[in-house]
Amino acid sequence: MTEPNADRGRHPLLADGERERLETIVDVMHQVILKILGHQRREDEERVLVGGASADDVLQESLIALLGYSPSKLKESWERLAVRIARNKAIDAIRSATRGRRDPVTGNEIQVVPLDRAVSSSGSEGPRPIELLPGGRDPEAEFTAIHQELVLRDLARDHLDDRERRIFFEIHYRGRSRADVGREVGLTGARVGQIYAEITLRLRDLAREDPLYSATWEHETDEEIRRDDT
Amino acid sequence: MTNNTEVEAVIQQYLRHLDGEGEMPSLDHLSSEDRERAQELMDSLQVARGMEPEASRPSLEQLLVDTKYFESLSPSHPVSEGVSIDELREHLASLQRGPIRVEVDELAQSAGVRSNYLIFVAGHRLRIQVRDELSGSDALRSPDAVVMASPVFGRFHDTAGVVVLVPDEDLSSVVIDPFDSEYCIETPTGKLKGPRVPRPVLPIADAILSFLDEIAPVFEAIPRLDFDSAAGPSFDAGTIARHAISVLVDNGRRARIAAKKAAWGALGEREADAIADLIIAASRGEADDATVDDRLRELAEAT
Numbered sequence: 001m002t003e004p005n006a007d008r009g010r011h012p013l014l015a016d017g018e019r020e021r022l023e024t025i026v027d028v029m030h031q032v033i034l035k036i037l038g039h040q041r042r043e044d045e046e047r048v049l050v051g052g053a054s055a056d057d058v059l060q061e062s063l064i065a066l067l068g069y070s071p072s073k074l075k076e077s078w079e080r081l082a083v084r085i086a087r088n089k090a091i092d093a094i095r096s097a098t099r100g101r102r103d104p105v106t107g108n109e110i111q112v113v114p115l116d117r118a119v120s121s122s123g124s125e126g127p128r129p130i131e132l133l134p135g136g137r138d139p140e141a142e143f144t145a146i147h148q149e150l151v152l153r154d155l156a157r158d159h160l161d162d163r164e165r166r167i168f169f170e171i172h173y174r175g176r177s178r179a180d181v182g183r184e185v186g187l188t189g190a191r192v193g194q195i196y197a198e199i200t201l202r203l204r205d206l207a208r209e210d211p212l213y214s215a216t217w218e219h220e221t222d223e224e225i226r227r228d229d230t
Numbered sequence: 231m232t233n234n235t236e237v238e239a240v241i242q243q244y245l246r247h248l249d250g251e252g253e254m255p256s257l258d259h260l261s262s263e264d265r266e267r268a269q270e271l272m273d274s275l276q277v278a279r280g281m282e283p284e285a286s287r288p289s290l291e292q293l294l295v296d297t298k299y300f301e302s303l304s305p306s307h308p309v310s311e312g313v314s315i316d317e318l319r320e321h322l323a324s325l326q327r328g329p330i331r332v333e334v335d336e337l338a339q340s341a342g343v344r345s346n347y348l349i350f351v352a353g354h355r356l357r358i359q360v361r362d363e364l365s366g367s368d369a370l371r372s373p374d375a376v377v378m379a380s381p382v383f384g385r386f387h388d389t390a391g392v393v394v395l396v397p398d399e400d401l402s403s404v405v406i407d408p409f410d411s412e413y414c415i416e417t418p419t420g421k422l423k424g425p426r427v428p429r430p431v432l433p434i435a436d437a438i439l440s441f442l443d444e445i446a447p448v449f450e451a452i453p454r455l456d457f458d459s460a461a462g463p464s465f466d467a468g469t470i471a472r473h474a475i476s477v478l479v480d481n482g483r484r485a486r487i488a489a490k491k492a493a494w495g496a497l498g499e500r501e502a503d504a505i506a507d508l509i510i511a512a513s514r515g516e517a518d519d520a521t522v523d524d525r526l527r528e529l530a531e532a533t
Contacts, residue, residue, distance in 0.1 A: 014302040022290065027342070030287045035280035055285075060293045067299050145277040152274075153283045154342060157381040161412070165384065175279040177249045193245045197238035200271055 011067050013078060025079060026063060028146045029086040033058050036090035062089045076140070083139035083146075149173075151213045155206050156199075164199055171196050233264055240268045244275070284385070289340040312397025313360050318347060321401050324435050327352045327442055343385045344378070345392070349438075352446050354390040356405075356438065357382050360397060367402035367431050370394060376425040380411035391441055393434065400433035405441040467513075471506040472499075504529050 013022045033055050062085050069081060137145070156168050163185055170176045170184075171192070178196070179189035187195075207213040236259070243255035257265045294300045319332050331350040335357060338345035347358040359378060364370070379392035395403035404427055416423045432440065475497050482494025508525055511517040517525070 010302050011299065014299060019290075019303075023340075026287065026290065026293070030285065031281045034282045034285060038280075056288055059287060063293050064297060064299070067294075142277075145273075146281070149274065149278045149281060150342070152278075154381075156283075157343075157384050158377070162384075169283050171245070172275060172278045173281045173283045175248075178245055179249070189249075190242075193242040194238070196245065197241035200241060200274075201234055201238060201267075204267070204271065204274075
């Protein structure tokens with residue numbers, strides 16, 4: 001998807017015809033934030049950090065920050081920028097929630113660090129991370145990957161029966177063990193694993209036929225935008 | 231040439247590894263194409279874990295309200311070019327099942343679930359899918375209509391029914407309930423039945439009314455029988471009483487319990503006359519409930 005011709009005075013992502021693109025961007029930002037904040041709530045509650053910030057609050061801040069970014073300064077795709085903003089806002093929220101808190105064992109101030117700079121706390125007097133965050137993946141690649149997972153999720157909703165959907169969601173997204181899920185659905189863990197493997201291949205085959213699954217995002221240069229105008 | 235069995239085996243081994251029950255699977259034995267597929271699936275698991283597939287988020291309107299961007303937001307879709315909310319309200323005005331509220335289903339749309347409108351009626355939530363792409367009302371008779379509706383129930387468990395409609399003159403519709411999209415064991419045959427459309431295609435108001443009658447019937451009060459107490463009943467009480475007795479006698483002949491067979495078989499003209507007198511007395515207001523009970527008991531003890 002390439003940059004649209006921006007309406008004068010209107011953010012490109014708010015231009016006519018761009019609503020669906022913006023919805024997709026916000027969906028992905030939402031999932032980025034949820035992954036970082038972690039699963040700390042029941043389904044019917046918002047994730048709330050110490051201090052009151054919730055995933056929805058972080059999402060709102062992220063979206064406003066994205067729309068506040070000047071298009072003339074953009075050197076990457078909006079999608080890539082969106083993931084970077086969502087990550088940073090979520091990490092900021094966790095840091096705000098943990099500011100001033102100290103490790104009860106070492107007495108050191110707790111810090112939040114990305115996974116690829118994780119520091120082992122055993123025998124160390126340095127800061128101990130409370131949250132190991134997903135890191136290292138290029139934001140553009142992460143946007144594509146999460147978007148593809150959302151397409152798979154929609155395909156799962158449309159094509160799987162209740163039990164299959166439950167197995168798929170619990171293992172694929174929620175990271176539960178096969179045995180745990182098996183106990184809930186009345187099957188052995190091995191059988192759950194077989195069903196999951198069959199489902200995931202089936203959904204992948206369906207996904208390949210879905211144009212949304214293969215969508216890519218590019219940054220159109222100012223020159224290309226001007227050329228389209230003529 | 232792909233081999234699903236091999237790839238599935240690798241995935242299962244990978245799951246065992248993630249559960250702490252085995253080593254990382256080797257992909258060396260796979261063809262290059264299967265290796266790529268298997269790696270893609272394993273990478274997918276790594277990305278997906280931590281996501282919340284059923285999380286709903288605020289709509290764009292809710293996120294941007296009170297900001298300078300709110301006014302620039304283009305309207306959410308689909309508000310279907312074929313059916314406006316006013317048109318829908320007009321069609322539903324004849325529903326006569328109490329207050330009806332119709333609104334754009336922004337919650338479903340923000341969750342990526344296809345639902346154009348949400349209706350609150352008779353204490354139930356119904357969701358409307360406007361299917362512009364269908365060629366006509368005949369398409370609603372296909373089980374595909376059921377498949378269209380099932381994702382709604384998966385996401386919104388409080389939805390009583392999904393109304394799938396085509397934007398023709400009547401807004402021809404079919405209502406799908408949560409069980410229509412499931413495989414069910416049918417009684418009394420015991421056969422497994424797949425997704426089906428069990429209801430007729432009707433104009434939208436009729437379709438919804440019929441569905442509400444099914445799930446939330448409104449029972450009318452039974453009209454009171456008013457007799458002219460001086461003249462007595464306008465029907466022949468004796469004929470009615472004799473007919474009722476003869477039915478019992480016939481049933482008694484087929485009874486397997488000896489006492490029932492004997493008791494019902496013993497009923498005859500004497501009982502029919504006594505009951506006819508009782509009907510006439512009751513219709514004239516000369517016998518209340520307690521009197522009827524007493525007389526029936528006396529009749530039974532005298533038999």
